[in-house]
Amino acid sequence: MIMKPHGKSITIIMADDDPDDRELAREAFEECRLANDVHFVEDGEELIDYLCRRGKYIDLPEAPLPALILLDLNMPRKDGREALKEIKANPDLRRIPIVVLTTSKAEEDILRTYDLGVNSYITKPVTFESLVDTIKVLGKYWFEIVELPPAENAP
Amino acid sequence: MDPCSPSICDQSPTLPKSADGTLLKTAPEQTTPATMLNDQAYRVLADTLPQPVFFKNLESSIVYINSAMAIMFGRKPEDVVGKTDFDLFPKDVAEKYRADDLRVFTDRKPERIQESFEFKGRKRVIEVVKSPVLDANGGVIGLMGVIIDITEHKEALDGMQKFERELRQVWEDSLDGMRITDEEGIVIRVNSAFCRMVGKQQEELVGKPFTVIYDSAHPPAILAKHKKRFIERNVEPLFERELQLWNGERVWFELSNSFLEVPGEATHLLSIFRDISERKHAEEKLREFTSRLERSNRELQDFAYVASHDLQEPLRKISVFGDRVKAKYGDKLGAEGCDYLDRMQKAATRMQALINDLLTFSRVTSKSQPFVKVDLAKVVRDVMGDLEARIEQTGATIDVGSLPTIEAEPLHMRQLMQNLIGNALKFQKPGVKPYVRLDAFLFKEETAEIRAGAREMAQLTVSDNGIGFDEKYLDRIFQVFQRLHSRAEFEGTGMGLAITRKIVEHHKGQITAKSKPGEGATFIVILPVQHTKTEQEL
Numbered sequence: 082m083i084m085k086p087h088g089k090s091i092t093i094i095m096a097d098d099d100p101d102d103r104e105l106a107r108e109a110f111e112e113c114r115l116a117n118d119v120h121f122v123e124d125g126e127e128l129i130d131y132l133c134r135r136g137k138y139i140d141l142p143e144a145p146l147p148a149l150i151l152l153d154l155n156m157p158r159k160d161g162r163e164a165l166k167e168i169k170a171n172p173d174l175r176r177i178p179i180v181v182l183t184t185s186k187a188e189e190d191i192l193r194t195y196d197l198g199v200n201s202y203i204t205k206p207v208t209f210e211s212l213v214d215t216i217k218v219l220g221k222y223w224f225e226i227v228e229l230p231p232a233e234n235a236p
Numbered sequence: 237m238d239p240c241s242p243s244i245c246d247q248s249p250t251l252p253k254s255a256d257g258t259l260l261k262t263a264p265e266q267t268t269p270a271t272m273l274n275d276q277a278y279r280v281l282a283d284t285l286p287q288p289v290f291f292k293n294l295e296s297s298i299v300y301i302n303s304a305m306a307i308m309f310g311r312k313p314e315d316v317v318g319k320t321d322f323d324l325f326p327k328d329v330a331e332k333y334r335a336d337d338l339r340v341f342t343d344r345k346p347e348r349i350q351e352s353f354e355f356k357g358r359k360r361v362i363e364v365v366k367s368p369v370l371d372a373n374g375g376v377i378g379l380m381g382v383i384i385d386i387t388e389h390k391e392a393l394d395g396m397q398k399f400e401r402e403l404r405q406v407w408e409d410s411l412d413g414m415r416i417t418d419e420e421g422i423v424i425r426v427n428s429a430f431c432r433m434v435g436k437q438q439e440e441l442v443g444k445p446f447t448v449i450y451d452s453a454h455p456p457a458i459l460a461k462h463k464k465r466f467i468e469r470n471v472e473p474l475f476e477r478e479l480q481l482w483n484g485e486r487v488w489f490e491l492s493n494s495f496l497e498v499p500g501e502a503t504h505l506l507s508i509f510r511d512i513s514e515r516k517h518a519e520e521k522l523r524e525f526t527s528r529l530e531r532s533n534r535e536l537q538d539f540a541y542v543a544s545h546d547l548q549e550p551l552r553k554i555s556v557f558g559d560r561v562k563a564k565y566g567d568k569l570g571a572e573g574c575d576y577l578d579r580m581q582k583a584a585t586r587m588q589a590l591i592n593d594l595l596t597f598s599r600v601t602s603k604s605q606p607f608v609k610v611d612l613a614k615v616v617r618d619v620m621g622d623l624e625a626r627i628e629q630t631g632a633t634i635d636v637g638s639l640p641t642i643e644a645e646p647l648h649m650r651q652l653m654q655n656l657i658g659n660a661l662k663f664q665k666p667g668v669k670p671y672v673r674l675d676a677f678l679f680k681e682e683t684a685e686i687r688a689g690a691r692e693m694a695q696l697t698v699s700d701n702g703i704g705f706d707e708k709y710l711d712r713i714f715q716v717f718q719r720l721h722s723r724a725e726f727e728g729t730g731m732g733l734a735i736t737r738k739i740v741e742h743h744k745g746q747i748t749a750k751s752k753p754g755e756g757a758t759f760i761v762i763l764p765v766q767h768t769k770t771e772q773e774l
Contacts (some may be wrong), residue, residue: 101553108560184549207552209559 092118092224095151096161097129097182102153102205109212115220120147125159128152129167132174133236146177149223152199154183154190162193169198173236198234288383291369296320299378308383309725340366350386360387413509416496419466421445421459424504433511435483440712450481466503471495476512477531488516499682499742526537537602544595551591554584586729591729597716599739607743607767610649612639612696616674619653623661632661632670638675640694642765648739655736656759660700665755673703692765693745699758705750714747743767 093115097103103121110116126145130136132146150168154161161181168174177199183190191202193201223229252260282289288305292298297320301313309316309324321330340347346367353362363384371377390589407414413430417423423441431438434449441448465471471493477487491508497503558581566574614637620627627634634657660672675697680690705713705720712718714737719730740747743763751757 099549101557105560173679186543207556209556209563 092148093151094120094122094128094149094158095182096122096125096133096164097151097153098124098156099153105166105209106151106216107213109209109216112213115216118120124156125161125164125167128164129159132168132177143191146174148177149219149227150177150179151219152181152183153196154181154185162197165194165197165199171236176230178227178229180219180223189190249488269353276725288381290381290383291378292381293378294341294376296334300397305383308353335738336364336366337379340368341376344368344370344376344714360385361390362386367618390467413511415446417439417446417462417505417507418502419463421447421462430509433509434481434490435485449479449482451480451484451772456723462505465493465505469495471505487511488513532603537599540595540598540602544591547591548588551584551588555581556578558584586723590729592733593729593735594705596651597731597735597738600735600742605645605647605744607643609641610644610646612649612653612676612694615646615649615653616657619650619657622654623657626658630661630664630670632672634672635674637673639674639696640678640765642694642763643767644743644763648742652736652739652761654760655732656698659732660698660702660757662728663700663702663704665701665754667696668701673697673699675699694763694765696761696763697758699756701756704753705749705754705759706753707749707751710749713749 087109093110095103095106097106107116107119109119110119110129120131122131127136127149131141133139134141134143152161152165161183165179165181167178168179175198180201180203181194181199182203182205186204194202205213206215254260264536268618283302285302286304288308289300290298290305291300297318299318301309301316306313306316306730311401316324324330325333336347336349346365349366351362351364363386365378365382365384367382368376368746369378369380384554407427410427410429413433414427415423415430416424416425422442423446425440425442428438431441434441436449445459446462450458455543472491474490474492476488476490478486480486488511490512492508492510493508496506497505550662558577560567561577562574569577574668613636616639620634626632657672657674661670664670678692678694681693682690713720714733716734717730718734719726719728737747739761740761745763746763746765747759749757749759
């Protein structure tokens with residue numbers, strides 16, 4: 082059972098433009114019993130809107146913000162790299178750990194995202210089983226092993 | 237003893253003595269020109285002159301010839317004296333001589349007449365100087381002839397004239413512009429090519445400062461530089477420069493300067509101009525083309541990577557969702573349903589393999605690295621390490637002979653060996669343990685290019701005891717996507733040998749194979765041991 086330090090709220094937000102990948106991720110989260118803790122957004126713009134309680138998320142309570150961000154890199158409108166940069170530049174948001182989850186294996190992408198301050202870079206697993214394993218590990222690592230910063234309020 | 241004492245002088249053998257031993261001396265009154273140059277003296281002079289001399293009377297009858305003349309004629313004086321030319325020469329020749337003689341008699345002036353004469357079987361050119369002989373009263377009594385052999389002189393002169401004509405033609409016909417200037421920069425001489433190159437006539441250039449060919453911006457600096465050359469006696473032997481001419485045209489020239497030095501005369505400067513505008517233009521175009529090609533190559537490479545990446549995505553989804561269906565609804569599908577699903581997934585996997593191989597194929601040339609020394613023996617050892625599992629599984633034996641070190645791209649050599657050895661293991665006879673033998677030897681190949689000379693090549697052979705193939709398919713097996721067996725018999729995309737051949741061709745080599753069905757196969761790869769820099773750039 083995963084500890085939920087912030088009560089019954091969303092702890093993980095995942096940004097991915099590919100509906101298939103979102104579907105697979107949702108199933109994988111279900112296998113890990115984390116399905117209720119995840120919210121999906123489709124691109125970098127929606128992600129920022131969600132975190133800043135703007136646009137269609139304007140009515141969300143200011144607190145608390147997600148404890149973990151899973152970020153795809155290649156997305157339309159605003160891609161993962163831009164979103165990463167913005168979040169890390171925002172004093173109210175930059176403490177939230179970000180894990181990039183992408184199909185890209187390009188060395189340039191890896192270097193650039195670590196430069197921008199990403200916490201971890203993971204290449205999307207190829208099979209469903211390994212996706213489930215990865216998410217299990219992520220959950221255990223970020224919510225059981227690691228000390229997270231205290232709950233944030235929306236900026 | 238005093239060396240000048242009379243006793244020593246007396247004993248000298250070279251001075252003339254009289255019978256009683258006293259030195260002979262000339263009496264003072266005997267040493268005037270009038271007395272010394274007496275008849276006897278003149279006779280001796282005439283007779284001993286190395287030049288042939290003859291005297292004729294007014295009838296053109298020969299009165300006297302000297303020894304030299306006798307030798308030239310090949311006759312004794314007594315046989316010739318008293319005879320005329322008509323007795324000694326053919327009629328037409330004698331008539332000419334007589335006409336010459338008459339002219340001298342009447343004009344009373346010496347004449348120099350050039351003739352050819354055969355002496356001892358060789359043709360000589362002679363100059364006959366005929367002068368009138370006058371008596372005490374000034375009347376003509378005959379003529380004197382002196383013959384000068386001018387053969388060598390004439391030959392030299394002719395040679396010089398011929399050479400001068402040739403040089404003049406070389407100067408005029410030269411495609412390179414040529415100009416001679418003096419210390420002050422005044423043009424002494426130009427050839428037609430130069431006039432053409434600068435767009436001016438000869439008259440506009442000769443005698444003027446050479447700076448007239450430039451536009452007004454140049455003159456003072458150029459003239460000073462020119463004069464400096466003379467002062468320092470220093471010129472750049474060969475250099476390239478873009479010049480702006482008087483008519484605004486900009487031309488690229490290859491220039492060569494050298495001093496023309498003649499002892500005792502002013503030094504001049506010879507400047508040779510070669511119009512290299514075309515070459516410069518071609519070089520520029522080549523640079524442009526090369527950079528466009530590089531850009532295009534990079535774009536292609538990026539495209540290939542992105543395309544393959546984006547093409548792999550849907551295939552991955554097919555595989556993964558196929559697994560989800562099997563996992564969640566496998567029992568509801570039944571055996572046939574699962575079988576259909578399997579076939580779909582296998583098809584997707586095949587496509588992934590194909591895309592990867594296509595990417596590899598395109599990258600052989602688009603992502604090439606510089607050639608370095610590659611130890612092929614080490615490459616084979618590494619490949620055998622990679623294939624360890626398969627070798628063990630099939631119980632294969634791989635014998636490696638002595639392999640050379642050649643200049644190549646390391647990654648490509650790895651792929652090449654991996655493919656050839658991998659194939660040798662793959663196409664094994666069922667139930668027979670694979671045996672693979674690698675050999676190599678070096679040889680020299682005569683090339684048509686003189687520059688390259690004999691080229692050292694390495695021939696590599698990979699032989700196996702597998703199923704072999706019919707040589708009539710030799711061309712097919714190296715083609716893209718071509719296979720000789722069905723998917724059920726052997727896995728593969730049909731790209732392996734196509735990639736291998738592309739690698740071999742990239743290294744300017746050749747690949748072929750020998751085989752008989754059921755009798756194994758031998759693949760033969762020939763590669764140059766070394767590469768020139770230009771080859772690598774292509």
